[in-house]
Amino acid sequence: MIAGLRRVALPATFLAALLGLVYFLGSPPPATIRQLSGLTMGTSYRIQLVDLPAGKSEQQISGDVSALLTEMDKGIFSTYADSSELSRLNRHPINTPFVASSHLIEVLLLAKEISELTGGAFDVTIGPLVNLWGFGPEISPKDAVPADADIAARLEQMGFKHVVIDPATAEVTKLRSLFVDLSAIAKGYGVDQLASYFDDLGVESYFLEIGGELKIKGLKPGGLSWVPAIEAPLDAVSQVYQVFFSRGESIAVAGSGDYRNYFELDGVRYSHAIDPRTGYPISHSLAAAYVIDESAATADALATAFMVMGLEESRALASTMGQAVYFIYKSDDDFRDYASVEFASYMED
DSSP: OOOEEEEEEOOHEEEEHSSEEEOOOOOOOOSHHHHHHETTEEEEEEESSSSSOTOOOOHHHHHHHHHHHHHHIIIOOOOOOOHHHHHHHHHHHHTEEEEEOOHHHHHHHHHHHHHHHHHSOOOTTTHHHHHHHTTTSSGGGGGSSSHHHEEEEEETTGGGGEEEEEEEEEEEEESSSSOOOOOOOOOOOOOHHHHHHHTTOOOOOOEEEEEEEEEEEOTTTTBBBOEEEEEESSSSSSSSSEEOOOOOOEEEEEEEEESEEEEETTEEEESSOOOTTSSBBBOOSEEEEEESOOOHHHHHHHHHHHHOHHHHHHHHHHHHOOOOOOOOOTTEEEEEEEHHHHHHHGOOO
């Protein structure tokens, strides 16, 4: 290890569980709440249902959920499974249309919308930069701080503008060689797909989570709100920083932070959150961003983009959008927070 280098990079499953939302507060869930859990998309999922739908056993639901998430992961969005649809798109020749599933088209269109909305702060072609900085699948401390020339070269290998999506023909065309990674939006989309499955079954109350991205509907037994909690942005044991209440509404929640995956070299802290507009890790005061939206995929992507943009730029955009956001930011030696009016309404039961 290089002298002066400190690297914090938790395993993906542990990181995702802590980075998102802590939602088991106090006593365990009541016995009337059915729970399912497992692994997917390099992380874990947990499902809580107040009632099972008529005509479906818990075993049948578990099988359906497993099949759905396997399709979302290994079938479509995985960059590790060679046979996944996304892996095949990444290998596909340039300037040659790739026939894509409706799921892949939908996610790519949303990713493009968020990219344009945020001025390029969200870019699913950022993989080459992430790998260069040592935050990809292979962590390489010796390459912890890349040369400016290498960063410039990787920026030339990126650009969502070089992806053409035609929903009418369900075709995707890469205009140059690119590596597309949808990990900053696919978990949220997976949550949305789970929600659609349970909605179609007539389930009135649930708490769904994949790697910290949530979809909540209805009330717990006794007419109580589900109570998600935001963790403190500390590189330590998880602590509750703030709670809020679902109030029986159907909402999606996603969060992003830079406090559990970074390295330090000669007293300088380098976050895993890389700004695709500059090629360098973020260096602003924003420590964590949380978004409430109707869509978990949208919340997932926006939370990532806000972490890149920083406090002031994110506040301005969220205000323009009327978006429910909660930001935790560094101020001197302490943390402060900001809740938009739309988010603050959920902080009171």
